[in-house]
Structures are given as C-alpha cells and as structure tokens.
Amino acid sequence: MHPVIQSYTIENGIHCRILSVQTVIRKGIPGFQIGGLSSQSRETCERIKTAFHSASIDFPYKSIFTNLSPAGLKKNGSHFDLAISVSLLYQIESEIKNSFLKKLDLKKTIFLGELSLSGEILPLENIKSIIQAAILDGIKNIILPEKNLPDLVLGLPVHLFPMRSLLDIFKKNITEKQGQIKLRLNTEGENEFNSYHFPEHVLRAMMIAAAGWHSILLIGPPGTGKTTAAKLLRYLLPDPDYHELLEIYNFSYAGIVRENSVQRPVRIPHHTATPKSMVGGGSPVEYGEVTRAHNGLLILDEMAEFNRSSLQSLREPMQEKKIQITRGTESICFPADFLFAATTNPCSCGYLGSSLRACICRPSSIESYRKKIMGPLRDRIELEVIVEGEKNYEKKINYREAKSIINEASRFQKERFKNTSYRYNSQIDENDLVRFCSLEHIKEAETLFNSTRYSHRVISGITRIARTIADLSGEEKINRNCIMEALSYRILDEYWPSGNSHLIKK
Secondary structure (H helix, E strand, O other), X not given: OOOOEEEEEEEOOOEEEEEEEEEEEEOOOOEEEEEOOHHHHHHHHHHHHHHHHHOOOOOOOOEEXXXXXXXXOOOOOOOOHHHHHHHHHHHHOHHHHHOHHHHOOHHHEXXXXXXXXXXXXXXXXXXXXXXXXXXXXXXXXXXXXXXXHHHOEOOOOOEEEEEOEHHHHXXXXXXXXXXXXXXXXXXXXXXXXXXXXXXXXXXHHHHHHHHHOOOXXXXXXXXXXHHHHHHHHHHHOOOOOHHHHHHHHHOXXXXXXEOOEEEOOEEOOOOOOOHHHHHEEOOOOEEOHHHHOOOOEEEEOOHHHOOHHHHHOOHHHHHHOEEEEEEOOXXXXXXXXOEEEEEEOOOOOOOOOOOOOOOOOOHHHHHHHHHHHOOHHHHOOOEEEEOOOOOOOOOOOOHHHHHHHHHHHHHHHHHHOOOOOOOOHHHOOHHHXXXXXXXXXXXXXXXXXXXXXXXXXXXXXXXXXXHHHHHHOOOOOEOHHHHHHHHOOOOHHHHOOOOOOOOOOO
C-alpha cells in the first residue's frame, strides 16, 4: 500500500500544478532516489536524510524510491521536502498513522514546506499563489510552515495546519489556525477625483467603462485632460468581491498591498514597450504588462506613439482575457483580464479638429497616424470619446454618487452571472448575448444595427455597452435609448474619415 501524498509545483511564478508523491521501500542496494525531480533530486535526498537524523528519526538503510508525478513536468522549488518526508514516514513509521493526519482525507490535503538540516520547516516565498490554486482545485486541508501564517488572509475557505518542525507530524492534535491578514479595499482617491472637473459626456463614458469593464479610448488635443481622466478611472472601478479581492492579493506581483489594504493594479507602459514586455515571452517564459494588469487597469498614454506590433499583440488578451505564449515545446497561459484605457492625439501635432490651434500636419502624416489605431485593434475598443478643449465644466456628480451607481450596476451583473464564469458585461461571449442582453424592441434594434455597416464583433460590443447602460439606469431590458447612447460612442469614423484625413471632425 503506497498512500498518495500531494503537493504543488510553481511555474513562472504564477501557475501552480498539483503533484502526487509516492514512496516504495524494496529489496536491493541501499540508497535513496527521487524520480521526476531532475537535477534537484540529489540535494533533496541529502537534505531529507539530514533532517531525519536531526529529528532522531531512523532513516532506513534500504533501497528507497520516491516518485513525483507527473514525472515529465518540470518542477521548481524545494517545498516538496515535507510531502516527500511524509510519504516516506508512512512506509517506515506506524506512529504517523495514529497522528492528526488520520482525521484528514489525504485526497483533499496538501503538504508544503522545505526542511532545514535541523528538521525545521522553512517558509515558502510563493505560498499565496499555491493557496489560491489549492482553493480552486478543491483542496480542503493544507499542512504548511507556521512562519507563513502572517502572509495569509483571514477567512480562507480551507483548513490550515501550521507546523514548526518535522516532528510535529507525529502529534495527535494540531490546532487549526487562520491567516492573520484582514483584507480591506483601499478607498483613497475621493479627494483627488473630486478636484478635477470633466465634461459630462466624458464622465458618463468613464462610468460605463468602469461599471461594465469596457475598453475606452480618449481622443483630443494636448492639455485637455485625457491622461488625467484615464488615470482617475482607477477610482471608479467597482469594488471587488471577496474572491476577486483575494485573487488580487494572491497575485500581488501585480496588485498593490500596503498595510493590509488592496487596490487594483494600474500599469502604464512606456510607448517604447516591445511586444515581449507587453504580453510576455522569452526563455524561460515570463509574463508581461497585460498579466501585471490582471484585475486592474492597463493604460496606454498616447497610444498612436506605440510600436504597431506592440499594439497588435494586445488583440488576443483584449478579446480572450488571457494570453497563450508558446516557446518551443513550452506553452503557458497567463491571466490577462484587464480594463483597457488609452489616450491619443488626433494627429502628430495634436490639433486636428481643435478650436485652440490650427493643425500643421500633412494629410499623409494624419493617415499614417490613423492607421495605427484603426482596424482589428480598434474593433476591440468599445468606447470612443472625444475630449474637447473647453474649460470650467459644471460638475453634476461627485465621486461618491458615481461610485454608488457603478457598484449598484456591478451588483446587478453579479446577480445575472451568478452561475456563470462571467463577472462583467464586457466578458459576455457572443453565444450568450441573446441570453443576457434582452432587447425591448428586437426588430427596431436589428434595423439600427444593420444600418451601421459595423462588423459582427463591433455590434456585439455595442450590445454589451447597451447592457451596461441599462444596468446603470436599473433597467431589466435594453431599450432604444440605451442602444442609441451605445452607438454614440462609436465616433472615430466621423472624426477620422478614411481617405479624407485633411478633414476635421464634424
């Protein structure tokens, strides 16, 4: 009988894969071998032997073979030590079968920890990512180093059994404990947001983008507040639920965690960013800005100044909410569910269509500028907003009112998507649009859409925006006004008419 002990391996600092550990003691030349651990196996064997000796546990002078399955999976780290040791102890020590482990279902239990030479169980660096993966995999019990408890969140839906040393595994009872961090959402930003005044239509578009997680492009002359509006969008994003808050915290390579306070990540890559830095790549494969912005905001300031290949690399993550990277035999999928916000001038000098100053760009230069944004990437941008150059706007809504409306719309979406994988309207698959986006006047809506000559992807995006507009108004069905407002955010064809680049906006 070879009981299966489980642990995890970490790939690229993010992905965690469950491992099965089994040990057999057989006749033959005495020795200790570990299969499936490649180059680390010899030092792991020596570390475990020494830890056993320090803990006064007799190490068997027999032929021992431990296998980590799947054997072909590349394994990184030294946190398998505890799982390997427990697997071996089940073969040589009958006392372990009467310890606190007998009350646990080993199929729902994982063992994490590196052994020191003295038998102490050392803390792990990537414990949060492993805990997150274990929760998603249905694991109920986690045996882990006691020193990792301060890194974990209070109220995790798993049972945590902290251990100081290898000898703790023989205890009849170990007190179950919880993490020591009580997460709260970072609510800073109200004063900063209220200090700026935006045109009513810009603030409305920002609210729609935040409530439904819709991508947005702000276009206008320099100095009109495009970049400021994009950066302040972070404060309008809906409050995450506990699961999302936990995900942001666990992926803290991207989120910002200060004094147990979490805010969504905001990434603003430089316009010289390469495709590799944007979406990831290299050898070994590393994640890029789209993954660092997961569950947060990705801002491209002056989007038309970015390299064309870097811009086009965003098409897949914007559409699929993930990025698949393949290098040789290695293929990795990184999360990339971000809210995309971009700003751009209408031309190189920035004053095409402006009442502030005359444009000095040649038609060919404007056309080249336009082509960087128009096309497949533009089809994935759902909201297009012109930011004018006028000043002294009247502020009709403050931060708290806007955030309250957005959170209420987010609540509607969570109720609607209760038994699905969706969180926001922008994530609705085209096959589910009819199910979740019920139209009040279907034939009239079809007539409106047919008159636009937009692609199927664009029409789907307009329908999602109309769904969010209805949610902001507390409407169950999408009415004509919702559709007309959604269509009004498709303005680049009018602003940049193809073949007539010398024209200003109408």
